[in-house]
Amino acid sequence: MVIRDLLNESILKINEAHKEERAAYELLKKHLKIENYQLYLMLEEEVDKAVIDDYNQDLNDYLDNKPLQYILGYEMFLGRDFIVNDKVLIPRYETEELVENILYHIDDYFSDYEQIDIVDIGCGSGAIAISLDLEDNKTKVIGSDISSDALSVATHNNELLKAEVTFKQGDMLQPLIDNNIKVDILVSNPPYIPDEELLENSVKDYEPHVALFGGNQGLDFYEIILKNAHLVIKERALLAFEIGYNQKDGLINLINKYFKDASYQILKDINGKDRMLFIYHNLINK
């Protein structure tokens, strides 16, 4: 079979399953070990039977709802490819917006610092921590996670992307408390999906549940962090969180409980949904 026929056959299957045609191109590139532009020059070339079998196996996994990123083994985040597997959450576009806003906040509040100490709690693949390390040369970043499998992926990404993040394993803030570490910026995209929420099969069946669920209302990890944050932040500090689109009220209650003197801001994502929370601890209001 030639590449053109394999592609057409796959696109028919993908359309029947109402999934993305892009997957056929990405998977072909993976199995033929070629770049985009080469694919179009090779459409009439024969494909080995063994390659077709491996390709079809991946295509069937995709049609069975396995996320394309896990099949390909990577996802792009802020212009860099991050290795991913089923032990880590696939980094999301919304999280890129969180990182971009943290970088703006660094300019606004920490531009006169020689070094800015940052921790990313629940670092997963390392997307947030590594991006903050690479995007600003004054940042010194720690990434922590409870999952040693996730930390292996993050460490691998750190090496591949030539970043200098330090990783620590442990439960929420405990690694910082144990080592008496205090930071200028605490960032977290914790598990925040309410335990009972219905999810798409591609998420529920494939992404690690330790990365997804945050208790009854999805607020458990925010409460653990906000309750103990004073132990790990400096005199002036920024706390930055990704949040669920419907968690604003619950989070404001937690801020009033644990950071009642601080100002805060909730920002929307590109889809107009509440998505980021910034708490300004002794930082002068803009």
Ligand SMILES: C[S@@+](CC[C@H](N)C(=O)[O-])C[C@H]1O[C@@H](n2cnc3c(N)ncnc32)[C@H](O)[C@@H]1O
């Ligand atoms: C929503 S994912 C975020 C991953 C990554 N930061 C990102 O934005 O793509 C949450 C992460 O928190 C980690 N996690 C879950 N429970 C934790 C705990 N008790 N202490 C530390 N990390 C935890 C999970 O392993 C997962 O990597």
